[in-house]
Amino acid sequence: MIMRPALSMALALGATLLMAVGAAASSTYAEWIHGSELPNATTTEGHFVGEATGSYDGTWYIDVRHQDLSHHPAYITGGSFQLNSFVNGWPSAIKGSFVPWGGTVSQVSGFSGCTNQQYAVHGALSGVGVNGGSGSGSFSASLTHYRANVWFAGCVVYAASVNGTVSLTF
Numbered sequence: 593m594i595m596r597p598a599l600s601m602a603l604a605l606g607a608t609l610l611m612a613v614g615a616a617a618s619s620t621y622a623e624w625i626h627g628s629e630l631p632n633a634t635t636t637e638g639h640f641v642g643e644a645t646g647s648y649d650g651t652w653y654i655d656v657r658h659q660d661l662s663h664h665p666a667y668i669t670g671g672s673f674q675l676n677s678f679v680n681g682w683p684s685a686i687k688g689s690f691v692p693w694g695g696t697v698s699q700v701s702g703f704s705g706c707t708n709q710q711y712a713v714h715g716a717l718s719g720v721g722v723n724g725g726s727g728s729g730s731f732s733a734s735l736t737h738y739r740a741n742v743w744f745a746g747c748v749v750y751a752a753s754v755n756g757t758v759s760l761t762f
Contacts, residue, residue, distance in 0.1 A: 618727060620761045621647035623675065625733065629752035635660050637671075638735075640754050648686065650677030652758075654731070656690055656715065658697050665696035668715045673731065673758070679722055686760060688720035688729055695731070702737070706747035711735040713756070720762045727762025 627642015637657045644652045656671040671690040678684065695715025702709030713733045720727035733756025737749045 618761055620759060623647060623652075623758040623760065624756075625652055625758055626755045627652070627753070629735075629754065633752070635662075636669075638752075642754065644675055644677070644758070647760075648675060648677035648679070650675055652676070654690075656697075656713070661697065661699070661711075665698040667693050668695040668697065668713075669693065671715075673717055673720075673729075675758070675760075684722045686720070686722055686762070687724045688717040688727070688760070690731070691716040691718050694718075697735070702739070706739050706741040708739055709737040709749075711737070713754070717758075717760070720760050722762070725762050727760065729758060729760040729762075731758050732756050 623644040623646040625642055625644050627640050630639040630641065632639060636659065637655065640654045640656070642652055644650050652673070652675045654671060654673050657669045659666040659669065668690050670692050673688045673690065675686040676683070677686065679686070695713070698712045700710045700712050711734070713731065713735050715731040717729035717731060719725060720729045733754045735752060735754045738751045739747050739749050741747050
């Protein structure tokens with residue numbers, strides 16, 4: 593009779609350990625993103641929205657803060673990332689933060705005249721998970737500023753697009 597409680601306790605302990613190991617395991621998810629910059633951008637902050645396809649299809653939003661773009665490169669100083677999708681059949685927000693000084697915005701073309709400007713954006717993410725967490729990630733994209741020469745204002749940016757990838761581990 594003493595064997596049954598011991599066996600039950602051993603099975604319960606084994607199941608608990610198995611669930612803890614499963615909960616601690618993380619996976620890496622790849623997303624391809626494309627979208628647009630919102631018109632409230634400044635020389636040190638951009639807000640972007642768009643569509644994500646990959647492991648978690650959905651919509652995304654980022655707020656990326658950086659040094660003034662006159663720096664070459666301009667370092668990312670903070671910001672946030674959010675991917676709205678379905679996780680295990682439930683509407684969820686996968687969130688993270690840009691690591692301060694963990695990435696750059698570097699101009700790669702459009703240095704002279706009033707031509708479109710191309711930037712390479714690379715940033716590290718922390719606190720990644722459903723509604724935030726302890727995961728990590730990386731953001732890599734091409735940002736294009738579309739410019740036109742307006743006779744009374746000079747060369748102005750009239751729109752911006754972003755295309756790239758996000759890797760999320762949580």
